[in-house]
Amino acid sequence: xxxxxxxxxxxxxxxxxxxxxxxxxxxxxxxxxxxxxxxxxxxxxxxxxxxxxxxxxxxxxxxxxxxxxxxxxxxxxxxxxxxxxxxxxxxxxxxxxxxxxxxxxxxxxxxxxxxxxxxxxxxxxxxxxxxxxxxxxxxxxxxxxxxxxxxxxxxxxxxxxxxxxxxxxxxxxxxxxxxxxxxxxxxxxxxxxxxxxxxxxxxxxxxxxxxxxxxxxxxxxxxxxxxxxxxxxxxxxxxxxxxxxxxxxxxxxxxxxxxxxxxxxxxxxxxxxxxxxxxxxxxxxxxxxxxxxxxxxxxxxxxxxxxxxxxxxxxxxxxxxxxxxxxxxxxxxxxxxxxxxxxxxxxxxxxxxxxxxxxxxxxxxxxxxxxxxxxxxxxxxxxxxxxxxxxxxxxxxxxxxxxxxxxxxxxxxxxxxxxxxxxxxxxxxxxxxxxxxxxxxxxxxxxxxxxxxxxxxxxxxxxxxxxxxxxxxxxxxxxxxxxxxxxxxxxxxxxxxxxxxxxxxxxxxxxxxxxxxxxxxxxxxxxxxxxxxxxxxxxxxxxxxxxxxxxxxxxxxxxxxxxxxxxxxxxxxxxxxxxxxxxx
Amino acid sequence: xxxxxxxxxxxxxxxxxxxxxxxxxxxxxxxxxxxxxxxxxxxxxxxxxxxxxxxxxxxxxxxxxxxxxxxxxxxxxxxxxxxxxxxxxxxxxxxxxxxxxxxxxxxxxxxxxxxxxxxxxxxxxxxxxxxxxxxxxxxxxxxxxxxxxxxxxxxxxxxxxxxxxxxxxxxxxxxxxxxxxxxxxxxxxxxxxxxxxxxxxxxxxxxxxxxxxxxxxxxxxxxxxxxxxxxxxxxxxxxxxxxxxxxxxxxxxxxxxxxxxxxxxxxxxxxxxxxxxxxxxxx
Ligand SMILES: Nc1ncnc2c1ncn2[C@@H]1O[C@H](COP(=O)(O)OP(=O)(O)OP(=O)(O)O)[C@@H](O)[C@H]1O
Ligand SMILES: [Mg+2]
Numbered sequence: 098x099x100x101x102x103x104x105x106x107x108x109x110x111x112x113x114x115x116x117x118x119x120x121x122x123x124x125x126x127x128x129x130x131x132x133x134x135x136x137x138x139x140x141x142x143x144x145x146x147x148x149x150x151x152x153x154x155x156x157x158x159x160x161x162x163x164x165x166x167x168x169x170x171x172x173x174x175x176x177x178x179x180x181x182x183x184x185x186x187x188x189x190x191x192x193x194x195x196x197x198x199x200x201x202x203x204x205x206x207x208x209x210x211x212x213x214x215x216x217x218x219x220x221x222x223x224x225x226x227x228x229x230x231x232x233x234x235x236x237x238x239x240x241x242x243x244x245x246x247x248x249x250x251x252x253x254x255x256x257x258x259x260x261x262x263x264x265x266x267x268x269x270x271x272x273x274x275x276x277x278x279x280x281x282x283x284x285x286x287x288x289x290x291x292x293x294x295x296x297x298x299x300x301x302x303x304x305x306x307x308x309x310x311x312x313x314x315x316x317x318x319x320x321x322x323x324x325x326x327x328x329x330x331x332x333x334x335x336x337x338x339x340x341x342x343x344x345x346x347x348x349x350x351x352x353x354x355x356x357x358x359x360x361x362x363x364x365x366x367x368x369x370x371x372x373x374x375x376x377x378x379x380x381x382x383x384x385x386x387x388x389x390x391x392x393x394x395x396x397x398x399x400x401x402x403x404x405x406x407x408x409x410x411x412x413x414x415x416x417x418x419x420x421x422x423x424x425x426x427x428x429x430x431x432x433x434x435x436x437x438x439x440x441x442x443x444x445x446x447x448x449x450x451x452x453x454x455x456x457x458x459x460x461x462x463x464x465x466x467x468x469x470x471x472x473x474x475x476x477x478x479x480x481x482x483x484x485x486x487x488x489x490x491x492x493x494x495x496x497x498x499x500x501x502x503x504x505x506x507x508x509x510x511x512x513x514x515x516x517x518x519x520x521x522x523x524x525x526x527x528x529x530x531x532x533x534x535x536x537x538x539x540x541x542x543x544x545x546x547x548x549x550x551x552x553x554x555x556x557x558x559x560x561x562x563x564x565x566x567x568x569x570x571x572x573x574x575x576x577x578x579x580x581x582x583x584x585x586x587x588x589x590x591x592x593x594x595x596x597x598x599x600x601x602x603x604x605x606x607x608x609x610x611x612x613x614x615x616x617x618x619x620x621x622x623x624x625x626x627x628x629x630x631x632x633x634x635x636x637x638x639x640x641x642x643x644x645x646x647x648x649x650x651x652x653x654x655x656x657x658x659x660x661x662x663x664x665x666x667x668x669x670x671x672x673x674x675x676x677x678x679x680x681x
Numbered sequence: 682x683x684x685x686x687x688x689x690x691x692x693x694x695x696x697x698x699x700x701x702x703x704x705x706x707x708x709x710x711x712x713x714x715x716x717x718x719x720x721x722x723x724x725x726x727x728x729x730x731x732x733x734x735x736x737x738x739x740x741x742x743x744x745x746x747x748x749x750x751x752x753x754x755x756x757x758x759x760x761x762x763x764x765x766x767x768x769x770x771x772x773x774x775x776x777x778x779x780x781x782x783x784x785x786x787x788x789x790x791x792x793x794x795x796x797x798x799x800x801x802x803x804x805x806x807x808x809x810x811x812x813x814x815x816x817x818x819x820x821x822x823x824x825x826x827x828x829x830x831x832x833x834x835x836x837x838x839x840x841x842x843x844x845x846x847x848x849x850x851x852x853x854x855x856x857x858x859x860x861x862x863x864x865x866x867x868x869x870x871x872x873x874x875x876x877x878x879x880x881x882x883x884x885x886x887x888x889x890x891x892x893x894x895x896x897x898x899x900x901x902x903x904x905x906x907x908x909x910x911x912x913x914x915x916x917x918x919x920x921x922x923x924x925x926x927x928x929x930x931x932x933x934x935x936x937x938x939x940x941x942x943x944x945x946x947x948x949x950x951x952x953x954x955x956x957x958x959x960x961x962x963x964x
Contacts, residue, residue: 290794
């Protein structure tokens with residue numbers, strides 16, 4: 098009786114209520130404002146594109162430049178095989194060690210940041226600050242600044258730079274994962290008398306381990322792409338070799354281009370490898386035991402086979418086992434595989450250490466403290482705020498222009514790569530593969546290349562960033578379209594709608610919010626990348642940053658410029674958070 | 682209550698607990714003697730979990746005080762509180778095992794309170810503890826499952842692992858917050874029997890919250906009824922029958938029919954289907 102009386106009316110009442118009251122007062126205020134902000138950003142992007150002079154004459158000029166360059170340069174050539182192996186080993190070694198360093202550093206930072214594990218509010222703020230600042234300081238700038246305290250060609254500045262800069266992203270995603278993890282096991286450990294540290298390592302960490310590894314692998318890909326730029330800060334490896342080659346015109350260009358191709362192939366191959374591992378990882382949860390075994394088991398596990406292993410484990414020991422017998426862990430196939438892969442991972446790190454040629458005697462200890470101190474206080478040097486603000490604006494323009502180009506193109510690419518939008522599976526697969534290749538492109542290497550051959554700075558940078566952005570945004574768009582619930586689409590189809598009608602009636606509205614936040618994510622990464630463009634010949638804030646970071650007495654400017662980047666990135670993040678809430 | 686002359690293991694006196702708006706407990710006083718098996722009964726939101734969480738210091742009373750094993754819980758510092766929690770084990774409705782760890786590792790986390798520093802992986806625990814954990818698993822009949830992932834076990838098995846984890850603390854007191862609310866009747870019976878056997882063998886004092894009047898009556902030495910954060914019933918089990926419990930519930934606040942209907946639907950879901958009890962109470 099209570100059910101009859103109570104349950105159905107609320108449903109009706111609620112929907113009537115919602116339709117009548119709730120949306121109307123809200124709609125004009127924040128949705129319209131949100132659309133206004135989005136519109137303003139698009140206008141800004143268009144304006145940036147036009148102000149960057151993509152006119153026909155400048156394009157023809159750059160094509161002329163490119164043809165001249167190509168006609169005068171040597172044919173593409175590659176380093177000797179032995180040298181190539183050495184260079185690849187060094188680059189991969191530096192990236193492995195730098196990413197590993199960041200992965201380890203990000204654990205305490207994330208622990209401080211996450212609401213569920215943070216011991217005190219001030220530690221949350223400290224964690225967030227570290228995360229935001231490390232994300233905003235470009236790794237190349239760090240490498241250049243560190244290089245002063247090291248012997249020339251030492252890999253340590255590169256490792257440290259990657260290690261510190263990557264902490265920002267890894268710790269943020271890791272903290273998110275911690276906040277999404279189940280609080281129950283933590284409570285159980287607390288109730289058993291466990292300390293905070295024990296709560297984390299026994300209850301939280303095993304839950305978030307897959308997310309952590311996936312994030313670290315993702316970061317490894319990004320760092321590999323960035324590592325080419327580290328050559329411009331004097332860090333050895335493929336990037337350095339490429340830079341040396343490109344310094345000699347025209348005879349070095351063939352060699353430089355060859356190395357660029359090697360970097361490109363390396364990036365695409367490792368992108369495919371790591372995304373395969375990530376997919377396995379997020380599809381399944383890795384099981385316990387030692388860390389190494391877990392990492393790789395997680396990376397390689399096959400769910401169905403795993404299940405059958407356990408099946409037999411359940412049925413087999415029908416014979417009574419004693420406690421002493423069980424102390425020895427049985428060598429199941431799973432365990433053998435785990436241990437093998439675990440030691441494989443350890444071996445990889447060891448090999449990286451050796452390849453990267455880490456040598457602590459290369460540190461000039463007497464320069465370390467002055468180097469650190471030189472960043473304070475912040476200063477404008479011989480410039481003033483207006484100059485830096487103008488440069489910042491140029492960087493923001495490059496970021497928005499590239500993001501807008503990426504957005505338009507990746508809407509097409511992404512839609513065609515989505516199962517529920519593509520006209521046929523063949524089309525979908527073709528565009529999926531295209532996106533993987535785009536994603537593998539190291540956009541900064543592309544930028545270097547374009548700047549070299551066209552002689553243009555920011556325009557070439559925009560094109561390069563836009564290219565890389567398609568790979569990322571296209572995939573995110575395709576994924577968000579595929580996540581649209583099928584029921585909604587079927588409902589629209591049953592009304593007799595065409596494919597296009599269905600897309601605009603059901604897929605688009607549902608995917609819109611993801612589109613907004615993904616595009617802003619792209620703007621955010623573009624700002625960081627555009628900052629670096631100055632180092633390879635573009636303009637904007639990166640130009641001043643590069644200038645200042647190579648001279649110790651100018652380090653105060655580095656602090657000022659980095660603070661400006663931090664503020665910009667924070668504003669973009671704030672707008673993104675707000676828009677996500679508005680278009681919920 | 683006066684069955685023994687020894688001092689009580691748990692004594693709660695005049696505890697009131699307020700969360701910003703709600704009053705979860707109101708002037709609750711009770712004592713539990715060594716070896717007693719007590720069930721807390723009450724409707725959803727009556728404060729059972731909150732009361733249990735006061736007993737191991739997961740909550741602090743707004744007023745009043747709680748003494749467990751001779752310690753005044755709200756006054757304890759972090760270190761003493763951890764030491765107390767080592768001797769007061771707890772099991773939960775949702776088991777709260779770490780799904781991606783092996784069963785054995787989960788059991789071993791019960792020993793963390795005695796260990797210094799964080800542990801990760803089986804080999805970070807001393808061999809003696811691993812042996813002990815296996816013995817505890819043997820006790821709950823799951824020795825063979827030691828190296829399986831916790832989330833590959835059935836709900837009843839997972840709760841038995843949680844019991845093994847609690848035993849790992851070598852506790853004096855066992856707190857159980859609706860340990861069988863997520864289990865089917867058969868697993869429920871098995872888990873409750875296991876807790877009872879272990880309590881008898883180890884001389885544990887048990888405080889267990891339940892929804893099922895039937896299980897409570899067949900299982901407890903003593904039943905404490907809570908309603909809206911107040912103790913409305915505290916009687917030794919032999920003096921009670923199910924209808925009496927229900928009568929007392931109803932007698933205390935005859936106006937509140939909705940509560941009884943809610944209780945009834947909860948009861949109907951579990952073990953009482955087909956028995957005369959609930960029908961006669963609410964019909
Ligand atoms: N952390 C908290 N913050 C605010 N209110 C709380 C909190 N914990 C419990 N309460 C409130 O205290 C009251 C008692 O809750 P409690 O969880 O103890 O009930 P319960 O008897 O265990 O119920 P159930 O049978 O549903 O588990 C409820 O009204 C609940 O909303
Ligand atoms: Mg409860």
